[in-house]
Amino acid sequence: xxxxxxxxxxxxxxxxxxxxxxxxxxxxxxxxxxxxxxxxxxxxxxxxxxxxxxxxxxxxxxxxxxxxxxxxxxxxxxxxxxxxxxxxxxxxxxxxxxxxxxxxxxxxxxxxxxxxxxxxxxxxxxxxxxxxxxxxxxxxxxxxxx
Amino acid sequence: xxxxxxxxxxxxxxxxxxxxxxxxxxxxxxxxxxxxxxxxxxxxxxxxxxxxxxxxxxxxxxxxxxxxxxxxxxxxxxxxxxxxxxxxxxxxxxxxxxxxxxxxxxxxxxxxxxxxxxxxxxxxxxxxxxxxxxxxxxxxxxxxxxxxxxxxxxxxxxxxxxxxxxxxxxxxxxxxxxxxxxxxxxxxxxxxxxxxxxxxxxxxxxxxxxxxxxxxxxxxxxxxxxxxxxxxxxxxxxxxxxxxxxxxxxxxxxxxxxxxxxxxxxxxxxxxxxxxxxxxxxxxxxxxxxxxxxxxxxxxxxxxxxxxxxxxxxxxxxxxxxxxxxxxxxxxxxxxxxxxxxxxxxxxxxxxxxxxxxxxxxxxxxxxxxxxxxxxxxxxxxxxxxxxxxxxxxxxxxxxxxxxxxxxxxxxxxxxxxxxxxxxxxxxxxxxxxxxxxxxxxxxxxxxxxxxxxxxxxxxxxxxxxxxxxxxxxxxxxxxxxxxxxxxxxxxxxxxxxxxxxxxxxxxxxxxxxxxxxxxxxxxxxxxxxxxxxxxxxxxxxxxxxxxxxxxxxxxxxxxxxxxxxxxxxxxxxxxxxxxxxxxxxxxxxxxxxxxxxxxxxxxxxxxxxxxxxxxxxxxxxxxxxxxxxxxxxxxxxxxxxxxxxxxxxxxxxxxxxxxxxxxxxxxxxxxxxxxxxxxxxxxxxxxxxxxxxxxxxxxxxxxxxxxxxxxxxxxxxxxxxxxxxxxxxxxxxxxxx
Numbered sequence: 083x084x085x086x087x088x089x090x091x092x093x094x095x096x097x098x099x100x101x102x103x104x105x106x107x108x109x110x111x112x113x114x115x116x117x118x119x120x121x122x123x124x125x126x127x128x129x130x131x132x133x134x135x136x137x138x139x140x141x142x143x144x145x146x147x148x149x150x151x152x153x154x155x156x157x158x159x160x161x162x163x164x165x166x167x168x169x170x171x172x173x174x175x176x177x178x179x180x181x182x183x184x185x186x187x188x189x190x191x192x193x194x195x196x197x198x199x200x201x202x203x204x205x206x207x208x209x210x211x212x213x214x215x216x217x218x219x220x221x222x223x224x225x226x227x228x
Numbered sequence: 229x230x231x232x233x234x235x236x237x238x239x240x241x242x243x244x245x246x247x248x249x250x251x252x253x254x255x256x257x258x259x260x261x262x263x264x265x266x267x268x269x270x271x272x273x274x275x276x277x278x279x280x281x282x283x284x285x286x287x288x289x290x291x292x293x294x295x296x297x298x299x300x301x302x303x304x305x306x307x308x309x310x311x312x313x314x315x316x317x318x319x320x321x322x323x324x325x326x327x328x329x330x331x332x333x334x335x336x337x338x339x340x341x342x343x344x345x346x347x348x349x350x351x352x353x354x355x356x357x358x359x360x361x362x363x364x365x366x367x368x369x370x371x372x373x374x375x376x377x378x379x380x381x382x383x384x385x386x387x388x389x390x391x392x393x394x395x396x397x398x399x400x401x402x403x404x405x406x407x408x409x410x411x412x413x414x415x416x417x418x419x420x421x422x423x424x425x426x427x428x429x430x431x432x433x434x435x436x437x438x439x440x441x442x443x444x445x446x447x448x449x450x451x452x453x454x455x456x457x458x459x460x461x462x463x464x465x466x467x468x469x470x471x472x473x474x475x476x477x478x479x480x481x482x483x484x485x486x487x488x489x490x491x492x493x494x495x496x497x498x499x500x501x502x503x504x505x506x507x508x509x510x511x512x513x514x515x516x517x518x519x520x521x522x523x524x525x526x527x528x529x530x531x532x533x534x535x536x537x538x539x540x541x542x543x544x545x546x547x548x549x550x551x552x553x554x555x556x557x558x559x560x561x562x563x564x565x566x567x568x569x570x571x572x573x574x575x576x577x578x579x580x581x582x583x584x585x586x587x588x589x590x591x592x593x594x595x596x597x598x599x600x601x602x603x604x605x606x607x608x609x610x611x612x613x614x615x616x617x618x619x620x621x622x623x624x625x626x627x628x629x630x631x632x633x634x635x636x637x638x639x640x641x642x643x644x645x646x647x648x649x650x651x652x653x654x655x656x657x658x659x660x661x662x663x664x665x666x667x668x669x670x671x672x673x674x675x676x677x678x679x680x681x682x683x684x685x686x687x688x689x690x691x692x693x694x695x696x697x698x699x700x701x702x703x704x705x706x707x708x709x710x711x712x713x714x715x716x717x718x719x720x721x722x723x724x725x726x727x728x729x730x731x732x733x734x735x736x737x738x739x740x741x742x743x744x745x746x747x748x749x750x751x752x753x754x755x756x757x758x759x760x761x762x763x764x765x766x767x768x769x770x771x772x773x774x775x776x777x778x779x780x781x782x783x784x785x786x787x788x789x790x791x792x793x794x795x796x797x798x799x800x801x802x803x804x805x806x807x808x809x810x811x812x813x814x815x816x817x818x819x820x821x822x823x824x825x826x827x828x829x830x831x832x833x834x835x836x837x838x839x840x841x842x843x844x845x846x847x848x849x850x851x852x853x854x855x856x857x858x859x860x861x862x863x864x865x866x867x868x869x870x871x872x873x874x875x876x877x878x879x880x881x882x883x884x885x886x887x888x889x890x891x892x893x894x895x896x897x898x899x900x901x902x903x904x905x906x907x908x909x910x911x912x913x914x915x916x917x918x919x920x921x922x923x924x925x926x927x928x929x930x931x932x933x934x935x936x937x938x939x940x941x942x943x944x945x946x947x948x949x950x951x952x953x954x955x956x957x958x959x960x961x962x963x964x965x966x
Contacts, residue, residue: 097550126553127234130242131386132444132526134378134554136299137235139533143548168234193551 085186087217088115092185093151094176094210095121096193101147104191105154107221117186118161121151122179129170141166173209180216187217238447240454245390246444246523247437247462252393253520254329254579255434255470257493257513258336260477262576265487267427268418272474274428279467281428281631282435284624285590286463287614288597290456293442295600295610297451300534301442301527302589307538309596311666316654317647318592319535322439324646325585326528327562329436330521331368331569332578337517338364339490339575343510355571360490364570371518372563375525378554386523389515396512397473400493403500404476412482413475429635430576432583434470437520438462439586443527452611490575525562532558539661540654580635584643587628594625603671606789606823607782694722697793697824699729699784703755705799708834710762712827712950713797714770715862716855723769725791726759729783730776766862785823793824800828800951822955825851830949836863840916841895842870842909843886848922851952853890856920860894867895870912872905913945920950 091112095101101121112119123144125137148164155162169175180188192207211218238246255275263271292305303322307315338360341347347359357365417424438459441448448454477486477496486492491513497505533555536546549556569578598621600608614620632640654662698713700706710726717724756772763770777783788796841856843849859865869887873879879899887893900908913919 096553097548100550125235127237130237130239132238132246132523133447134375134526134552135548136444136530136533136555137446138299138537139546139555140548140553143553 086115086117087187087219088112088117088189089186090184091117091119091187091189091219092176092180092183093119093121093189094172095123095144095147095151097143098146098150100193101150102154103193103223104189104221105151107191107223108189108219109154109158109160111221112189113158113160118163119151119155119189120183120185121148121162121164122176123147123164123166124172124175125166125168126172126175127168127170137168173206173213176210177213177215185216187219188214189219189221191221191223193223236447236449236451238444238454239449240457242387243441243448243454243458244461244465245387247441247458248465249386249390249393249516250437250440250520250523251434251462251466252390252397252469253333253336253513253516253518254436255431255466256397256473257340257491257516258332258575259431259434259579260474260486260492261489262579263427263431264478264483264492266419266423266430268416268483268487269413269475269478270417270421270424271427271431271478272471274424274431275434275470275474276467277424277428278432278435279463279470281432281624281627282438282590283460283463283467284620285593285628286438286459288594288621288624289438289442290459290612291610291614292593292597292600293445293455293459294452294612295608297445297448297455298534299443299446299530300537301445301530302439302593303531304534304538305442305600306589306592306596307534307540307664307666309599309667310592311669312538312540312658312662312664313651313654314592314666315535315538315662315664316540316658317650318589319531319538319540320650320653321585321588321646322531323528323535323562324565325436325582325589326440326524326531327565328569328573328578328585329433329582330524330528330562331364331566331573332433332575332582333517333521333524334364334368334371334566334570335360335573335575335578337367337514337521338362340494340510340513340517341367343491343494357571361570365567367518368521368563368566368570371522371525372559372566375522375529376552376554376556376559376563378549378552386519389519393512393516394469396508397469400497400500400505400509401472401476403505404480404496407500408476408479410479413479418483425631425634426636429583429587429631430580432587432631433579435463435466436582436586437466437523439589440523440527443530456612525559525566528562529555529558532562537663539663540658577639580639581642584632584635584639585646587632588643588647591625591628594621594628597621598625599666599668603667605667605670606786608667694720695725695791695793695795696720696722697725697727697784697788697791697796698759699727699787699796699798700755700759701729701731702799703758705829705831706755706758707762708831708948709797709799709829710759711766711834711836712829712855712859713795714763714766714768715858716795716797716827717763718766718768718862719858720794722794723771724759724763725787725793726756726763726770726772727787727791728755728759728772728774729787730774788823795825795827797827797829799831822953825955826951826953827851827855828951828953830951832946832948834948835917836865838915838917839865839867839920840870840909840913840918841867841892841920842872842905842912843883843922844871844905845882845886846922848952848954850890850922851954852920852922852950853886853892855950855952856895857891859918860892865918867892868898868912868916869895870898870900870908872900872908874901876901910944913947917947918950919945919947920952922952 088111093104093108125140127133144166151162151164167175167179263274267274289302296305296308298304303319306318341363342359347362349359350357350362441458445451445455480496489495494506494509497509532541533546535541536543545558545561546555547557598618601617696713696717698709700709713724760770760772775783775787784798836859839856839859841852856867860867869883871879871883876899883897883899887895898912
């Protein structure tokens with residue numbers, strides 16, 4: 083029998099709010115499929131120039147996001163792990179991580195930000211879907227406008 | 229590439245260009261006009277003098293930076309060494325100093341843009357903004373916005389920009405040399421020598437770049453080597469560039485042409501090489517001032533983060549943006565300061581304010597170095613050491629503070645007011661909230677506190693020379709830890725040093741705690757009495773000490789070093805030794821460089837009757853074997869060895885050899901032929917009472933402390949677990965450098 087798409091999912095998180103919102107919609111599905119979940123936070127590096135924020139600062143921020151993931155997973159009895167990865171390109175880093183951990187799928191829930199924000203921060207969702215080498219599952223966010 | 233390597237991606241050249249790029253903007257493109265107006269051709273001497281003063285501090289910053297490669301650089305070292313009062317002064321001075329410097333660079337940027345773009349001045353009520361200021365405001369707004377949304381492309385241009393600038397300036401110097409007329413340099417000092425030092429104070433803002441390097445020290449590859457090279461190298465390089473360019477500048481034209489000329493290099497280039505030369509230097513000026521401002525804005529967010537981490541400013545300031553992953557509030561607040569400074573300042577005020585605040589930091593930085601050297605805490609292990617200590621930092625501190633005295637009285641007054649503000653800030657805000665204690669005050673308290681509560685030097689052992697340190701925090705675990713530690717001490721005919729570490733809240737002084745023990749820990753006498761009783765029962769020599777500390781976890785390592793311990797037996801759990809402070813990387817460094825063999829007990833009620841030792845060979849399993857042997861001899865424990873192998877035969881062969889060489893031939897041998905080590909350990913541990921696990925890799929302890937240990941087995945077994953990690957052997961490199 084083919085393994086479930088939700089058996090080992092990788093969930094990229096952008097921060098505590100994003101993590102909570104994504105887990106809220108994704109964790110019940112993963113729990114129902116009896117899968118496990120790995121949250122990943124990418125620390126975007128400038129690649130030989132000054133970063134936009136301190137590495138340690140973003141690691142702390144990632145920890146806050148992971149707390150949200152853990153509490154959502156513990157509540158639903160889903161096995162979860164967390165990982166901080168570094169990369170000059172966020173999407174590449176997420177996909178590489180999915181490959182390294184042999185994820186069954188990459189799961190996210192797009193934030194309904196404005197077009198304007200998408201433009202400024204680079205529309206990562208679209209890029210992720212385009213370049214993916216494994217299934218990408220997009221759960222509609224039931225969150226309100228930010 | 230490991231994650232650690234990816235996190236640190238600033239190579240030697242990148243680190244160097246941050247410094248050089250930040251400095252060149254001010255010294256060459258903005259300041260020659262005002263400086264020459266004050267001292268004439270002597271200006272080259274002022275720049276060399278400034279470079280020499282900066283170099284002294286650069287040496288100190290290099291040593292501190294290799295010992296503490298942390299975000300926040302200069303501020304962090306001062307706060308760490310001198311405590312939160314000076315930390316408040318240094319933090320605010322560093323932050324505002326960078327904001328003033330950024331405003332100054334942007335003002336210069338405005339002057340250069342004004343060369344080819346005519347912008348009207350603006351009158352708002354009483355405020356009249358000349359064209360340069362209007363452009364500066366727009367420019368600053370633009371760079372703040374770019375960093376608010378976090379375009380990483382800005383930084384990538386840094387190397388290209390700096391190489392381009394150096395080439396342009398080299399060309400300028402070369403062409404200028406052929407057209408030089410040395411007679412224009414005379415008189416060298418048309419206004420006498422008295423303006424020399426005030427001018428040095430004014431142009432000192434040209435030497436701030438190396439502070440920006442230290443601010444991003446956490447991102448530098450191999451900081452032990454690259455940080456000193458970048459910091460010292462950048463100061464030397466720009467000093468040479470400044471001296472050459474200025475001498476050429478004044479040798480090509482008469483002094484009055486340069487004096488008070490906002491864009492002197494452009495006019496001189498026009499004389500030398502026509503419009504093309506002027507365009508090149510104009511382009512250089514734009515690049516240089518813009519990149520200086522950009523690096524300073526980025527560096528200031530690191531200062532904010534470090535201040536927030538230490539509790540000197542509110543955490544609110546350091547919130548990270550979910551979409552941009554930038555410290556957006558810090559950038560915005562800094563940007564606001566920059567805009568205000570541009571509106572109300574002129575070039576000279578902005579330059580001198582930037583200079584004064586940084587001189588303050590440089591002075592304190594040298595004092596911080598002296599404190600770190602004198603106190604010499606065990607975690608202070610710089611890869612680079614200042615030459616001619618203590619001469620270098622002492623002179624560095626004196627000249628930095630002294631130069632402040634030569635700057636405009638009004639600016640000095642402002643800086644005094646600023647320091648008063650920072651001190652008040654400490655008393656009314658940071659004092660209650662600060663999470664750190666300076667190395668200096670900890671050392672002073674140790675000196676002041678009575679002999680009963682602390683120890684200065686390691687007492688002479690009255691037992692053997694072997695010393696087992698048992699840090700005690702929780703009264704419930706005293707017996708168990710002493711049972712283990714006592715057995716090890718006894719087997720080695722040594723002494724057990726029982727240390728009761730009492731955690732004192734940060735806001736309480738340690739000496740107060742020592743006088744009011746009952747308030748902090750009722751059980752300190754009890755704990756040590758029980759430890760002594762246990763030691764007597766075993767018949768092993770024992771010493772007891774109490775240590776009051778703000779940071780219990782770090783204190784374990786301190787005590788291990790001061791007592792020259794061979795083995796440390798400590799408990800680990802929620803109630804033991806508090807959890808370490810938030811500076812995880814510091815803990816990493818501590819726990820990575822173990823001063824003794826460490827045995828960490830996850831105590832679920834100690835019972836020595838049936839011990840399980842999983843082994844795959846290696847030095848840490850040697851330690852497990854030694855401990856198992858000792859316990860078996862002392863308490864008659866039954867030892868089982870577990871090895872996971874490809875097949876039964878090789879497994880048995882390995883275990884037989886291992887048992888023989890570790891004097892454990894009487895132990896039961898279990899070979900498991902399944903791939904998964906963890907589940908094998910889990911199953912075999914079911915009928916064991918104590919599991920002794922050797923660290924499989926370096927830094928196990930530090931990962932355990934941080935809770936990131938990927939060995940679920942520790943939590944899944946129901947017996948007590950003893951983790952063993954051997955003393956760190958100093959690497960070849962470390963030994964080489966002492």
